[in-house]
Amino acid sequence: MMLFTIVMIFISFCLLLYNYLMRSSRMEQLTTNIPSLKRWPIIGSVLEFMAISDCLQTLCRFTDEHGPIFSFWAGNKLLIVLSGLNEIQTILTNNTLLTKSEFYDFMKPWIGTGLITSSGEEWHRQRKILAPAFQFKILQRFIVNFSSNTNTLVHTLKNEVGKPGFDITEYISCCSLNIIFETAMGVKINVQLEEKKTNEILHAVTNAIEFLFKRVLRPWLHPNLFFKFSSIGKNFYQSIDKIHNFVEEVIHTRRKFKVKNKTEDENNESVLGLKKPSPLLDLLIDYNMTDEEIKSQVNTFMAAGYDTVATTINFTIYCLMKYPETQDKVIEELNEIFGDSDRPATNDDLKNMKYLECVIKESMRLYPPVTVIGRKMTDDFQLSSDYVLPKGSTALLFIYKLHRDPKVYPDPEIFNPDRFLPEVAKLRNPYAFCPFSAGPRDCIGQKFAMLEMKAVISAILRNFKILPPDDCPDIVLVMEVMLKSLSGVYVRLENR
Template sequence: MARALGLVAAGACVLALVLAWVSYRLIRDFVRMWTELKPVPSIGVAYPVLGHALQLKTRAGEFFSQVIQFTNDFRDAPLLMAWIGPIPFLFLYHSETVETVLNNSVHMDKAYSYKFLHPWLGTGLLTSTGNKWRSRRKLLTPTFHFSILADFLEVMNEQAEVLVDKLDTCVGKGPFNCFNHITLCALDIICETAMGKKIYAQSNSDSEYVRAVYRMSDLISRRQRMPWYWPEFAFQYFGDGKEHDRCLKILHSFTESVIREREEYGVNHVESDSESDQAKKKRRAFLDLLLKTMDEDGNKMTHQDIREEVDTFMFEGHDTTAAGMNWAIHLLGAHPDIQRKVQQELDEVFGESDRPISTEDLKKLRYLECVIKEALRIFPSVPFFARSICEDTKINGYNVPKGVNVIILAYALHRDPRFFPEPEEFRPERFLPENTSGRNPYCYIPFSAGLRNCIGQRFALMEEKVILASILRSFDVVSRQKRDELKPLGELVLRPEQGIWITLERRRR
């Protein structure tokens, strides 16, 4: 008995020493960061432990508006600091400071808040770091070759036709919110191109999988904004942990079933040159490419590897593109002169024909591409993203210690008047070749920049061109909201608080 008590006492002593050591390390690191970052301009008075938490709004829309107002107030500040509790966040929104981080192979790690994506996405291309990210990026880059993307054009045309038919029922019926229509179209496109699976989201928006995709995105965004739910036990017992797990099961079950289905099809239907021209081959998808992909040692990707990447492209590949198209529709509907220029270009390319859009057509839609890029400047689909500083460094002359979270605010960066005079004005001509020559490439980063830029950006631009061209070939669009009524919500994706309200009329040529 005495021996047992002695062991318990010894264990308690060891535990107390470990806790004391951990506490010491945490306090030491906090004091070091607090001291080194003190010279950096901050959003106000920061208090130990609480930081600036008492000054910050808690609602998503209000918090985003507040942060953007800080960047306006401190437009000329070299850097801007905020402490969220004991964690320092450095806001970057000048091209020279952004380049320091994005163009450096050392600072490749995503910030802490990305860990909440791991249960759904694992450590795929979006969330992985180090050697895993490098090898995975090298492995996946060939799957986004232009010749492969061209195979996806047929899917985009088919789903654009479904969307146009749905929008046609709204003609002449007054204002309506087009946000969900376009988002479901984008979801249909990514499902078929990524997984080779039709989910008919435009026809059945109430499907279990569709609901789970949207709900999971909301749950992750909500958790990222609420530090008290960051510990797993707090999220599970006091937050939305049970609903999160329910959605996760639906998403992973669906993806795994599709992977098994495509794998079985690949085994039972080996393509050969002897197939007749009339034989209809199963349409190739991103998933099929992953199933055949091998690394330098001849190893295939595991089922978990494949699921991580398919889930990643399902998450990244529809919401962002859908948001970009919706913002572009609003801006075109609010600027009829620019809309007419786009339609004039479309008429020059297609005439009165209603034929599908080809890759050659896409190359000719240069002004439409300028419109898309300018819409992404004003309303970047991903309004901010975060990195972790991986070693002590200097940014714009200030010492920034290892471990600081850097928030790159694309929304504010794109409004730098040095590069974009009158930045709130919608001027697609900014992106004509003669106007982009010599411009700092880090002043405009809708798809990030540097080594970790978006691997799917050509896919996204192709999809936006096809959908917007299809809509504007058929309809005249009129926006029913003023800019100040949109109230952008800066969450995982930039969305308008009340949607995008428009009216449509059939085009008269």
């Protein structure tokens, strides 16, 4: 066994070296006019990004030094970073550049070839199948799920009222994960903060995301063989095994309910807590997809919809805490909608939260959950008269830096929700704001996400004043799979 492993490692190394030399020579010839970071043999430029906590700052620094386009190597992969509006718009609007970067392939053991990782005709087919599940009239059915989970969130947050400060991120993560499971699969898992240490699903999802990003930053773990035998790889596969087992059981249970044509209500729940029909899961079953295909789509929705929404809610709460005048304006809007009533928010209420939507969008401008979008060049691509992106390279669209470009957003570091008032936003290039991506491969769930974010944030604001904590750390931004605050998001709450 040991000899076989050594031989396989040696063969993989030789293939990696050969591939590296052949590909890199041609790519270098086509990109001589693109500023490039220092490159070391085999590993490329990854030494610049070894500290995960500094990756975002490092990318920003190199963008400031080299301008809106520069390149670096991660092993044998050429990555070209684009942060200018024209360059990003050119990529996102091109109907032939729909293939995600090779790094998305690292997600396939978890989410298979779902909507995120598929390409070509397969992606078009999946998009067509899933589109009806995200029509607005379907999304309205989820309002009741939002309401029940925000009630639970408010109840648990009351335990923190009067404390000098606490990290709210765990509460938001639990609420967001609950909502995803209920709306995607019809399963109520009842994740509560006090149960987090014993909740395997929450741990498995968060760990899988963490291990994915660690793999991206380590070129020696890019080959599947090396990754599987590494400690990071073993932990990753353990996490996704737990997720897969849970999802498979849900699918099996749902199929049984549909075949037997049972009516679902609170008195007829399964051990998994199967609730009202889930449009996404039911749609996939009705299309006669295999369990493996359904599992891919459900896991895709979970991976894409849980952490992005939780991250945005956390940063929006941070902004509301930091800018009390903005919080007051949102409260005025909520008072106009609800008055003195404590009734749950309806679909019309959420639609009328127009200023809150501006606040959320401005938070997403400053703190986009997905800081970088990757596109693989399947052929040589003429980006402009000056630059060619060679076949096999990856364009990294640096959304974080685009959103802070002073040519696009005057005084970009200032938090100003008025940038997204309709009369202001219509004067701006629509591709200047793309936290949900844009163009043909924009996020299919962005309307769902906005509804959920409004529901959660408005519920918190209707019950609590969000105040600065006493002597607690400020946010420390770190780029993982999602933008995060390494230090958490500390706030202080008072009853409203």
